[in-house]
Amino acid sequence: MTNYSLLPFNFRLLPDNEVLISNLANMYHVLPAKADLENLIKDIGSLNDDVISKLEQKLFLYSQDDFETKVQLTASAFTKRINKDLSSPRLIMIVPTLRCDHHCSYCQVSRVNQDLSGFDLPLSSIPALINFIKKIESPPYKIEFQGGEPLLAFEFIQEFYNQMLLEVERDDFTIIIATSLSLLNDEILNWCRGKPINFSTSIDAGIKAHNRHRKLITKNSFELTQKGIKAIEKKLGKGKVGTVTTVTHQGLSGWNELVDTHLELGLSEMFVRPVSSYGFAIPKQAKDITIAEFMVFYRNLILRVFEDNKKGIPIVEHFLFIHYKRLMNAKDGMYVDLMAPAGYAKNSVLIDYTGNIFGSDEARMVYRKYGFDNLVLGNINDHNMTLDTGFSEEILSQSFNFDIPGCADCVYQGSCGSDPIYHIQEFGEPIGNKAFSRFCQLHKSVFDFVIELLKDDSNRLVLEGWMNE
Amino acid sequence: MNEPLRKDSFYNESLIGIFGPVQLIKRLDQSIHPLLPKLYLNCATDTKVGSHHLNDANIERWSKHGDVGYADGKGKIRIVLSQLANANTLLVTEQCDNLCLFCSQPPKNINDEILFSYAAQSIIAFNSDKMIGISGGEPLLKKNHILNFFKNLNQFKNKTPLHILSNGRAFKDKDFVDNFYRLNKDRRVLVGVPVYGTNSQSHDILVSSKGAWSETIAGLINAGNQGIEIEIRIIPTQLNYKEISSIVELVLTCCNHITRISIMNLEQMGWAKKNWSELYIEPRYYQDELVKSCEMGKRFGIDISLFNYPLCHIPDRIHKYARKSISDWKNAFEDKCDFCVLKPECGGFFTSIKDKWINPKERII
Amino acid sequence: MDGAKKLILHYKQTQLSELSIRKALYWMSGLVSWTIEIEGEHWKVCFECDENEIAIKQKFEVLINDYILRENLDSKTSDLKLAIIKKSLKDLSL
Numbered sequence: 001m002t003n004y005s006l007l008p009f010n011f012r013l014l015p016d017n018e019v020l021i022s023n024l025a026n027m028y029h030v031l032p033a034k035a036d037l038e039n040l041i042k043d044i045g046s047l048n049d050d051v052i053s054k055l056e057q058k059l060f061l062y063s064q065d066d067f068e069t070k071v072q073l074t075a076s077a078f079t080k081r082i083n084k085d086l087s088s089p090r091l092i093m094i095v096p097t098l099r100c101d102h103h104c105s106y107c108q109v110s111r112v113n114q115d116l117s118g119f120d121l122p123l124s125s126i127p128a129l130i131n132f133i134k135k136i137e138s139p140p141y142k143i144e145f146q147g148g149e150p151l152l153a154f155e156f157i158q159e160f161y162n163q164m165l166l167e168v169e170r171d172d173f174t175i176i177i178a179t180s181l182s183l184l185n186d187e188i189l190n191w192c193r194g195k196p197i198n199f200s201t202s203i204d205a206g207i208k209a210h211n212r213h214r215k216l217i218t219k220n221s222f223e224l225t226q227k228g229i230k231a232i233e234k235k236l237g238k239g240k241v242g243t244v245t246t247v248t249h250q251g252l253s254g255w256n257e258l259v260d261t262h263l264e265l266g267l268s269e270m271f272v273r274p275v276s277s278y279g280f281a282i283p284k285q286a287k288d289i290t291i292a293e294f295m296v297f298y299r300n301l302i303l304r305v306f307e308d309n310k311k312g313i314p315i316v317e318h319f320l321f322i323h324y325k326r327l328m329n330a331k332d333g334m335y336v337d338l339m340a341p342a343g344y345a346k347n348s349v350l351i352d353y354t355g356n357i358f359g360s361d362e363a364r365m366v367y368r369k370y371g372f373d374n375l376v377l378g379n380i381n382d383h384n385m386t387l388d389t390g391f392s393e394e395i396l397s398q399s400f401n402f403d404i405p406g407c408a409d410c411v412y413q414g415s416c417g418s419d420p421i422y423h424i425q426e427f428g429e430p431i432g433n434k435a436f437s438r439f440c441q442l443h444k445s446v447f448d449f450v451i452e453l454l455k456d457d458s459n460r461l462v463l464e465g466w467m468n469e
Numbered sequence: 470m471n472e473p474l475r476k477d478s479f480y481n482e483s484l485i486g487i488f489g490p491v492q493l494i495k496r497l498d499q500s501i502h503p504l505l506p507k508l509y510l511n512c513a514t515d516t517k518v519g520s521h522h523l524n525d526a527n528i529e530r531w532s533k534h535g536d537v538g539y540a541d542g543k544g545k546i547r548i549v550l551s552q553l554a555n556a557n558t559l560l561v562t563e564q565c566d567n568l569c570l571f572c573s574q575p576p577k578n579i580n581d582e583i584l585f586s587y588a589a590q591s592i593i594a595f596n597s598d599k600m601i602g603i604s605g606g607e608p609l610l611k612k613n614h615i616l617n618f619f620k621n622l623n624q625f626k627n628k629t630p631l632h633i634l635s636n637g638r639a640f641k642d643k644d645f646v647d648n649f650y651r652l653n654k655d656r657r658v659l660v661g662v663p664v665y666g667t668n669s670q671s672h673d674i675l676v677s678s679k680g681a682w683s684e685t686i687a688g689l690i691n692a693g694n695q696g697i698e699i700e701i702r703i704i705p706t707q708l709n710y711k712e713i714s715s716i717v718e719l720v721l722t723c724c725n726h727i728t729r730i731s732i733m734n735l736e737q738m739g740w741a742k743k744n745w746s747e748l749y750i751e752p753r754y755y756q757d758e759l760v761k762s763c764e765m766g767k768r769f770g771i772d773i774s775l776f777n778y779p780l781c782h783i784p785d786r787i788h789k790y791a792r793k794s795i796s797d798w799k800n801a802f803e804d805k806c807d808f809c810v811l812k813p814e815c816g817g818f819f820t821s822i823k824d825k826w827i828n829p830k831e832r833i834i
Numbered sequence: 835m836d837g838a839k840k841l842i843l844h845y846k847q848t849q850l851s852e853l854s855i856r857k858a859l860y861w862m863s864g865l866v867s868w869t870i871e872i873e874g875e876h877w878k879v880c881f882e883c884d885e886n887e888i889a890i891k892q893k894f895e896v897l898i899n900d901y902i903l904r905e906n907l908d909s910k911t912s913d914l915k916l917a918i919i920k921k922s923l924k925d926l927s928l
Contacts, residue, residue: 002670006907008915013900024918025722041907057667057715066669069683071918076690077723079922086926329722331770402919405860409904435864468767694925 004044004052004061007074011037012411020451024402025077026329026414027058030451081329081414082400085339085347090137093144093350093361094129094160096121096153102180102221111148119148121353123159128380129351130160130167136349139172144200146361148353151183158191176200176242181228182221189235199232199241201225205251205258205272205297229265238266245272247297249288255301259308262315271318272301274442291441299449306453309462316466323446324463326415336360338417338443355381362419406434412447475555476531477548483523488542490549490591491521495534504625505537505594508546537591550595555793558602559588561618565607567636568677571704571741571748576606585614589621592629600630600659609639616645619652630657632700637662638681640688640697650695659728661700662689667719671709693725700729703762705755706748714761721769732762734777752782759783763790780815792816841881841890844873850902855879857904858897866890 009023019031021040031037031051039046044061055061059077062070098119100111112119121129133141145157157177164173178200203225232241245258262270274294305317325333336348350358357377358364367375401407401418410416418431419439434440453459492505501507507520510529528546532538537550550557561584565576592601609615622629637660640646664685666672672682693699701720705713717730735741735749752759759775766773775783775791783791793816802817809815845855855877859868862881869880883890 006911008911008918009907011900011903013896024915024922027718027722038903041903041910053712054715057712057719059719063668063670066683069669069686071914072687072690073719073723075918075921075925076694076725078918079925080723080725082922082926328768330768405857409857433860433863435861464764468764 002063004056004063005067006040006044007060007062007070009060010409010411010413014448014451020411021060022411022414023059023074024414025059025074026081027060027077028327028411028451029054029058029060030455078414085334088334088339088347089140089142091142091144091336091348092133092137093146093348094121095146095148095350095353095364096150096156096160098148098353099152100147100149101152101182102149114149114152119353120153121156121351121355123156125355125381126156126160126163128355128383130163132351132357132380134167139168141168141173142176143173144176144178146178146350149179149183150177151179151181151188154188161195161197170196174198180221180225181232182224184228184231186235189231193236197240199228201228201241201243203243203245203258203261205245205247205254226261226265229267233266241267242269243267243271245270246275247272247289247294248275249293252289252293252297255297255304258301259304259315263308263313268314269316269318270305272298273319274438276438291438291445294442295445295449298446302449302453306459306462309465310458316469320446320450321463321466323415323443324450325467327412327447327450328467330467335417337419338415349377351380355379404431406431406437406440410444412444415447416443475551475553476527477551477554478545479525479528479531479547480545481523481525481528482544483521483525484540484546485544486542487521487540487546490537490539490587490594491546492594493528493532493534493536493538493548495529498534501535502594502596504590508538535595537595539587539591550591550597550601552597556600556602557597558604559584559591560605561585561588561603561608562606562610562614564610565605565636566610566638566678567607567681569740570675570677570744571706571735571739573736573739573741574604574606575739582611582614585618586621589618592622592631593625593627595629596627597629600632600657602632602634604634607636607638608633609635609637609645612639612642612645615639616648616652619649619656622656623652628656630659632659632661634661634702636676636681636685637688637692638684640692641684643691646688646691646695646697649692650697653697657698659698659700660692661702661731663702663704664689664716664720665704665706666709667712667715671712675704675706675708689720689724693727696726699724699727700731701727702731702733704733704735705750705752705758706735707750708748710750710755710758713755713758714765717762717765717773721765721771727771729772729774730762730766732759732773732775734775734782736777752778756784760787763787766790777816779817780811781809788814839883839887841883841887843879843881843891843894844876845879845898847872847875847877850877850898851905852877854901854905855898858894858901861897862890862894865893 007023009021011019011021013034014020014030017034019034019037020028021031021037022028031040036047036051040055040060044052047055052061056063059070059074098112099114099116101114103111133143145153147153150157157175161175174196176198181199181201203222229241243262251258258270258272262268274289274291302317302320305315308315322333322335322338324330326335326338334347339347348360350361350364352358352364356364356367356379358367358375359377363375366372401410401413401416404418407413407416407418432439450463453463487506487508490505491508492501494501494507494509495511509520509522510532511524528548531551531553532548533552536548536552538546538548540546549559560574562581563574563577563579563584564581565572568576588603595601640649662685663676664672664682665675666682669680669682672685673679689699689701701717703713703716709716713732720727720730734752737745737749741748763773763775773790775787778791780788780791788811802812802815806812806815806817855870859870859879862868866881866883866886868882871878871880879894881887881890881894
């Protein structure tokens with residue numbers, strides 16, 4: 001009769017009296033009843049043999065003989081996971097212009113009208129920009145143009161591409177242009193053909209909501225986006241445009257329309273998240289939905305997406321998928337928002353139209369609103385620049401989440417991330433009070449939802465199908 | 470019927486007195502490495518000292534110019550490195566610190582250090598860029614032997630990739646891991662390490678050595694952290710068939726630099742024969758575990774393969790993970806297999822299995 | 835606030851530590867304001883609820899139970915947890 005002892009673990013009560021447990025190796029197990037949790041803590045011997053066996057395989061229990069090795073395995077898994085987050089390559093974001101042809105009610109970047117001058121990165125800054133990129137990262141480089149509206153700075157993008165090609169192998173970089181597509185034309189499309197360039201655009205839940213938020217003088221923002229997506233498929237082929245959907249109060253009943261819209265446009269991928277409160281987004285609007293309200297929408301959306309999948313219609317929702325991948329310790333589980341230590345500065349960097357360097361998109365937005373100087377890590381026009389990483393290091397050292405209140409006991413600790421910039425904005429310091437944190441509530445809810453979906457075999461098969469694509 | 474696909478052992482009276490590794494030559498060739506004594510097969514030769522001539526149609530048929538064989542001094546020669554082979558493996562020692570219940574090469578406690586020298590010379594002379602297997606016994610048992618082996622290869626600037634089969638216990642020693650890594654900077658080395666359980670119970674029983682599991686795991690962690698490429702090998706048996714996918718999940722969650730996992734159906738060779746009824750379990754009793762294991766490949770981003778599983782023994786959806794047997798001299802098919810439409814993709818059976826159960830997927834007439 | 839109901843709960847100090855009760859209260863902050871003081875050998879927790887007194891009590895009791903369990907768990911594993919984390923951080927390739 002082997003005697004077993006406990007390795008450290010966290011737990012969370014689930015509906016239906018079940019209990020989810022996880023450990024430092026980020027392995028998960030669902031106990032069928034709360035009584036099992038109490039037995040596990042107080043009297044292991046009273047547990048079912050099968051349960052004991054499973055728990056031992058997943059590093060929740062050890063036998064005397066195997067103590068040292070089980071500890072080594074756990075420590076190794078813990079280190080491995082953190083290293084994965086630390087060594088993931090940075091997303092390099094460039095804002096060539098703050099000018100924009102839209103003014104969206106939840107815009108987070110303090111856009112300016114497109115006819116203004118003084119809000120663009122000059123072409124002459126491109127060499128310094130490329131030098132900077134090569135200094136802080138190694139290929140393959142992932143570059144994303146944002147704004148304002150990057151297509152208003154199309155010449156800059158072209159020149160950047162041409163100069164990049166002189167410095168780096170063509171296969172060593174990819175470019176994504178985040179745009180509303182309202183300004184897309186044949187000239188742009190023809191130039192993009194055959195190049196490693198993709199597009200990212202927004203499709204909000206509900207056309208009415210889309211047009212109400214994204215104000216264009218001509219009021220037909222969504223129609224232009226639609227037209228743009230079709231043109232991209234026609235001229236550049238499939239898989240060249242990804243979408244991001246922001247859910248606000250107006251969109252809360254539009255889940256079917258959202259999926260239908262994607263399918264009609266020939267898109268098989270979605271990415272859906274609730275409106276966030278960064279930077280200039282009008283505070284009232286930004287907090288206009290609670291996470292609970294979002295989750296009602298989201299659950300309906302996912303159930304619809306899964307139904308389609310079961311009928312053989314391939315459509316992947318990536319926000320859910322990334323949470324699943326994080327729970328599975330999947331190789332491809334990198335997402336800047338869900339990293340601990342935080343992805344800030346380590347996995348993302350943004351160069352503003354002023355040449356200022358920020359550790360993330362959110363940091364840029366918070367800086368514009370609050371002016372915290374230590375969010376500026378340097379400027380690419382400064383030839384003697386060394387990145388001011390002091391502040392970043394301070395943030396990062398506080399963004400391991402295994403020892404901070406609220407996260408230390410959380411069952412999702414190994415899969416979740418910390419979002420220091422969000423917490424700085426809301427609470428004035430990087431950790432924040434998780435009881436009030438939308439970040440915490442959102443991700444916990446989605447993780448809970450994934451666990452719930454996995455209980456059903458047909459749902460589990462959909463997720464595994466996405467993984468094995 | 471049970472014929473392997475490639476013949477590799479021969480006898481010829483003229484070989485009596487010739488001992489050790491020799492290189493088979495079929496034409497005059499300046500680029501052949503000068504290291505080994507030459508065996509000229511039916512061709513014009515020079516009269517250099519250390520060259521021998523042989524007229525043997527059989528050996529000629531089953532060899533290519535440049536192949537290397539070991540002659541035993543009594544007239545026998547076994548071709549150990551051949552360009553005709555699917556895969557080449559060299560035995561470097563018969564000593565071992567495990568005693569696996571299914572050992573295909575039962576250990577002998579003899580001084581066989583010379584095998585390392587033979588192996589190094591052969592690899593250098595063969596001069597191939599295809600991977601060569603290194604097996605035993607336990608190749609890493611005597612640390613200075615294996616390190617010298619690498620040094621010898623390095624001395625002749627040989628870069629042949631190597632696939633070393635080891636229980637990994639030697640890697641518990643971090644200094645050894647360091648040296649091992651350093652000496653192989655210019656050469657691709659993949660170490661194949663068997664892990665038979667998620668705890669010491671099943672594993673230590675299967676390898677008949679208490680403490681083996683702990684040392685193997687400690688070794689895997691050290692070697693992986695250093696950057697040594699690792700293949701994990703799992704053999705399902707009656708003692709561990711329920712935990713196959715758990716082993717896969719455990720090693721992939723905890724260890725670094727694992728580049729592939731091979732799940733291998735038990736072969737009826739060596740000691741496995743006498744322990745067959747206590748060890749062997751038919752794949753249909755653990756097919757769920759096989760499916761779960763194969764599908765972890767995409768999740769963790771590595772290659773997971775099944776070896777020695779005839780296609781009619783495993784579910785359709787994991788046929789794509791099944792590979793033909795590693796060594797070609799073990800492949801064979803039964804007569805019934807001629808009716809099976811999957812025969813071209815199937816690896817067949819080991820020459821050694823008796824009482825095979827076969828379920829050919831018949832052509833629909 | 836005038837007219838706000840007060841929900842008062844007592845817990846024996848021997849039953850649970852201050853740290854545990856504060857951890858439970860941490861998660862209540864988003865819902866309700868609270869105070870905690872010592873009364874004799876008890877913790878006295880005071881919530882300001884409106885109509886949701888029953889829901890608040892239920893939620894808090896669940897949290898308290900959880901943290902009592904966690905205390906038990908920690909007494910058995912917290913040293914090990916610290917040792918594992920310490921070892922891991924040393925091995926990090928920062």
